[in-house]
Amino acid sequence: MGARSYGQYCGVVTALExxxxxxxxxxxxxxxxxxxxYGDLKNGLPRIPTNILSKRLRELQDAGVVRRVPLAHRGLVxxxxxxxxxxxxLMLALGEWGFGAMGDPDPDDIVTLDSxxxxxxxxxxPGVAAELPDTRYEVHIGPVALxxxxxxxxxxxxxxxxxxxxxxxxGDLAEEADADLVLVCGPGIxxxxxxxxxxxxxxxxxxxxxxxxxxxxxxxxxxxxxxDSAPAPATGG
Amino acid sequence: MGARSYGQYCGVVTALExxxxxxxxxxxxxxxxxxxxYGDLKNGLPRIPTNILSKRLRELQDAGVVRRVPLAHRGLVxxxxxxxxxxxxLMLALGEWGFGAMGDPDPDDIVTLDSxxxxxxxxxxPGVAAELPDTRYEVHIGPVALxxxxxxxxxxxxxxxxxxxxxxxxGDLAEEADADLVLVCGPGIxxxxxxxxxxxxxxxxxxxxxxxxxxxxxxxxxxxxxxDSAPAPATGG
DNA sequence: CCGGATCCGAATCGATACTG
DNA sequence: CAGTATCGATTCGGATCCGG
Numbered sequence: 001m002g003a004r005s006y007g008q009y010c011g012v013v014t015a016l017e018x019x020x021x022x023x024x025x026x027x028x029x030x031x032x033x034x035x036x037x038y039g040d041l042k043n044g045l046p047r048i049p050t051n052i053l054s055k056r057l058r059e060l061q062d063a064g065v066v067r068r069v070p071l072a073h074r075g076l077v078x079x080x081x082x083x084x085x086x087x088x089x090l091m092l093a094l095g096e097w098g099f100g101a102m103g104d105p106d107p108d109d110i111v112t113l114d115s116x117x118x119x120x121x122x123x124x125x126p127g128v129a130a131e132l133p134d135t136r137y138e139v140h141i142g143p144v145a146l147x148x149x150x151x152x153x154x155x156x157x158x159x160x161x162x163x164x165x166x167x168x169x170x171g172d173l174a175e176e177a178d179a180d181l182v183l184v185c186g187p188g189i190x191x192x193x194x195x196x197x198x199x200x201x202x203x204x205x206x207x208x209x210x211x212x213x214x215x216x217x218x219x220x221x222x223x224x225x226x227x228d229s230a231p232a233p234a235t236g237g
Numbered sequence: 238m239g240a241r242s243y244g245q246y247c248g249v250v251t252a253l254e255x256x257x258x259x260x261x262x263x264x265x266x267x268x269x270x271x272x273x274x275y276g277d278l279k280n281g282l283p284r285i286p287t288n289i290l291s292k293r294l295r296e297l298q299d300a301g302v303v304r305r306v307p308l309a310h311r312g313l314v315x316x317x318x319x320x321x322x323x324x325x326x327l328m329l330a331l332g333e334w335g336f337g338a339m340g341d342p343d344p345d346d347i348v349t350l351d352s353x354x355x356x357x358x359x360x361x362x363p364g365v366a367a368e369l370p371d372t373r374y375e376v377h378i379g380p381v382a383l384x385x386x387x388x389x390x391x392x393x394x395x396x397x398x399x400x401x402x403x404x405x406x407x408g409d410l411a412e413e414a415d416a417d418l419v420l421v422c423g424p425g426i427x428x429x430x431x432x433x434x435x436x437x438x439x440x441x442x443x444x445x446x447x448x449x450x451x452x453x454x455x456x457x458x459x460x461x462x463x464x465d466s467a468p469a470p471a472t473g474g
Numbered sequence: 475c476c477g478g479a480t481c482c483g484a485a486t487c488g489a490t491a492c493t494g
Numbered sequence: 495c496a497g498t499a500t501c502g503a504t505t506c507g508g509a510t511c512c513g514g
Contacts, residue, residue, distance in 0.1 A: 010349075022257075047242075075496085083338075086467070089330050090334055187246065285507090
């Protein structure tokens with residue numbers, strides 16, 4: 001038994017020993033979005049030391065969470081195994097709980113494509129969405145631009161091709177026209193997702209700005225993507 | 238922003254910064270069972286250095302997860318705030334995922350009352366239990382003895398009064414008679430909870446030993462307390 | 475005994491530089 | 495691109511000590 005073991009025979013301990021080290025779950029978070037190269041991960045986690053990234057990837061492979069896959073021509077990607085993908089419910093629970101503690105960003109906090117992708121997956125409510133018309137949202141938040149396609153009770157999150165707001169200058173508006181609602185927002189979007197403001201209030205307070213589409217769709221957006229600020233503990237304990 | 242910050246504006250990061258440090262979630266795990274004194278926590282986590290326990294408790298208070306409550310006469314207990322209790326779904330997800338990676342215990346791994354209590358909460362299936370007759374189980378696993386009272390779709394886990402198997406010598410069998418099934422088991426109980434063996438097979442392989450009650454109830458136990466070895470990832474991503 | 479605080483060696487982490 | 499090597503800064507772990 002390693003000196004760094006928690007020394008208990010318990011599922012929680014086993015989990016923490018496999019994915020509880022610093023940075024490990026953030027690597028998993030990004031890999032839940034899709035396979036990533038070493039450099040992608042490094043870019044998505046700018047403050048991770050490269051030696052730690054390397055070490056964690058080896059540990060995650062040893063734990064059977066991550067797999068190394070050679071790419072067709074050259075290079076390679078890391079991807080989650082089935083066991084790694086089974087961490088998704090845990091990741092969503094973590095993001096949901098953390099949402100309730102988010103304040104305003106520190107001056108040099110960054111926002112990444114993968115973290116926002118998982119954030120929208122976290123707040124997505126399939127049951128509610130299934131009762132609403134299919135809708136496509138385009139959300140710009142800082143340097144990140146995402147396309148959210150709600151289709152029945154399922155959600156697909158993709159980066160907007162061409163990046164944030166650099167389209168349109170040469171007439172390539174095909175995709176933008178695709179979205180029913182195009183939003184530009186900042187951290188204040190939390191208020192909308194937490195249900196602390198209505199769509200109209202969010203626009204009024206300039207928490208979000210509607211670039212295209214019917215502003216009334218903002219309330220549908222808020223119903224679809226919602227996190228309770230004070231999640232109720234599970235019953236039956 | 239601290240040098241130890243992950244530097245991202247993201248719910249997962251916020252959560253990890255509040256409860257992602259070493260030992261923090263194990264403290265929360267034990268507090269999910271009930272309020273605990275400093276010495277209780279130290280006992281339940283024998284390998285935690287006392288300075289770390291002290292530091293974590295302060296951090297968890299700063300994060301609004303834990304509260305310090307003076308006791309009636311003297312002493313004090315730590316207890317979870319509402320926000321701390323909201324970590325229960327996360328904890329169950331962690332325990333469930335970790336269950337699938339548990340092997341046999343290391344020679345000096347220990348088992349504690351609180352970790353086993355959370356383990357049974359993790360594997361409890363309210364929906365299944367509601368379809369089955371109410372049942373009371375008494376489970377002895379190493380030094381730990383628990384009483385599991387399944388009542389409709391809810392579960393109550395309590396330590397067996399008097400501790401493990403020291404009752405009976407003086408005729409105090411009132412509580413034991415209360416249980417419909419009394420089990421003594423070791424790590425092999427995993428096989429039963431994972432559904433890899435039937436109740437009869439578990440007895441045959443000596444994974445569990447039935448001290449009292451109808452051995453046929455073992456299958457009801459396995460239906461009630463069950464963890465899928467390969468949990469399916471959530472859909473809709 | 476309870477609830478910590480203090481001290482110190484060992485291990486880990488973070489930042490930067492460097493290599494196939 | 496995909497890491498390894500190195501080294502100072504932190505944190506962790508283990509033990510001891512202290513006040514009530």
